[in-house]
Amino acid sequence: MDSLSQIALGAAVGVAVMGRKTALWKAAVMGAVVGTLPDLDVLIKHGDPIRDMTLHRTESHALFYLTLVAPLFAWITAKLAREMHLFKYWWLAVWLVLVTHPLLDTMTIYGTQLALPFSDYPFGIGSVFVIDPLYTLPLLIGTGIALARKQLAGLRWNTFGLAASSVYLLWGLAMQFYVGTLADKSLAAQGLSVQQRLVTAAPFNSLLWRVVAITPEGYAESFYSLLDSDTEIRFVEYPRGQEIYQVVRSNWEVNRIAWFSHGYFKMEQQNGVISIADLRMGVEPYYTFTFDVAKHSIDKNNERIIFITPEQRIPAIKSEQSLQWFPQRLLGKTDQSLVEFLGSK
Template identity: 40%
Template sequence: MDSITQAVLGATLQGAMLGRWQGRKALLYGAALGTLPDLDVVIRYSDAVAAMTYHRGFSHSIFVLSALAVLLTLLIRRWRPNPDYSTQRLFIALWLVLVTHPLLDSFTSYGTQLFWPLQTPPIAWSSVFIIDPLYTLPLLLAVLAGLAFGLKDRTPRLPLAALALSSLYLAFSLGGKFMAEQRVADVLEREGIRPQAVFSSPTPFNTLLWRVVVLEGEDYHEALVSWFDQAPPVLERIPRGTDLARGLRDSPQHLRLAWFTHGILRYDRIDQALVVTDLRLGMTGFHPFRFILAEHRDGRWQPLAQARRWPTDRGDAERLKLLWQRVWQQDQAVPLASWAGLLRQ
């Protein structure tokens, strides 16, 4: 999730656990600690694929963060002891603030390596967009109220209520994901399509309209599904360019990218560049993570030693408005195939 959301989540948690003793400082400590795992962005990696796939790695590991919580508890008890609350409460507060950061990240589409250093694929439950105001708002209001009115000697009713509301919203998002995938599964069964993989995620800034991607051989299908739809979803078939993947057999970047994304990739030749797109993130045709992994030279594809980012368009307000209209009106046309064609430019 975005840094503001992670900060207010950490602040709300520490305010709920330690605010009655630490007062407003609990909000500041929690906000700082809640954003700590994202400091791995300052590390310089070898190329663009490494920068993407090693982010949310060791700094988001529940093992590393649990050890850090233990260390911080010991240091605070040694240098800044407070007899008003127990060591156990301090540890639980610090552990929750740290560990909820990667857990929340796991609800997005990016991919979080919760169990690093184990080589398990990244976890991406993909039930919330990377920025979702409805999740953030209760937490933000609780933090602002705590800063305005204080927390010392108070029962943390508002922080606890905000945490309950935001957690219920996450549960609602999982329900939306199940709904969208089930409706698409019914269509796949009716049309006799046997998918290699199915990936679903909410469209930008909401959990009402869902985008479902279905891989099938050399093509993939995309569909939009809203909570308010009455008719079955319509699948649009789009070429995936999998024949180009043969030119990447010797590319370690492609191997790692396929592992990180669970293979939800698309391949395009643009001039002399072989561009690989992570289809999970962003919106159809507007995907933030695209990489040049090979160039066509001397009659064949030559994998690059260092992958480079391909410039991307993030869309515009008109397209967001169209998606918002599609939430409520199933007959609102959204040109998914046309948008997907923009990736060849």
């Protein structure tokens, strides 16, 4: 999740654990600070943007390592608060703040390697978008009122904020499952052979959902809004560049994205440059993580593939029309894909 959400969650958890034992502001500040620590790994540069992307949310988000460092951070916190006699309670609070951070991140689609060092599998459920105000606001409101009111009444508001945000996460899981069942029926009705299928929350809300299905010929994409007038989901198929992948699959960068995306990727070649995109984050034709990985040239009948190290992520430049499409699709006013919507303008 975004930094504000992690700060809000950390503060709320800190107040919930320590609110009856120390000043509420101390508990909130500790939670907010500790809640941001795992994300400081973004400051580490690994040499290229693909490594930076796939090595984010690794050791700093692993439950095992966070459990190991929790006593150290708890000791520092208790020392700064001048409450060493409350060390065991600070330990519990710090540990809960640390481990809830990657657990929340796992609800997004990005990929969190929380099982390190035992497994490097990048977990990503996708039932909530990385920024969702309806998740964050209850935490901010609950903790904010708690700090403004007296101890007992404030704790109730903080508990309410935690409960409301947790219910919202459960709502997202339920709606993700529901849309998945509709998608499976629609895919079968369209006669599409599906190798794997993904349902993710669209940006900033849990009403609009994106569905991506990998097929033998490529991939199919669609959106479903809970405000749509019917339950049929119309999929649009796109090429995935499998023939390109077969040529460059030995490349480390290509394999890394293929692994990290769980197979949800596409490859394209334009003007002699081969790129790979993570299909989980974005919308056709704009994807958040797209990288140039090779150059393809033909010189005097000699065909050459030259692998290149990506210097930067290719920006997903969105048109003004795409910003018009999103709210219309969320409200169920159009069943066009973004590609079709752009083409009709």
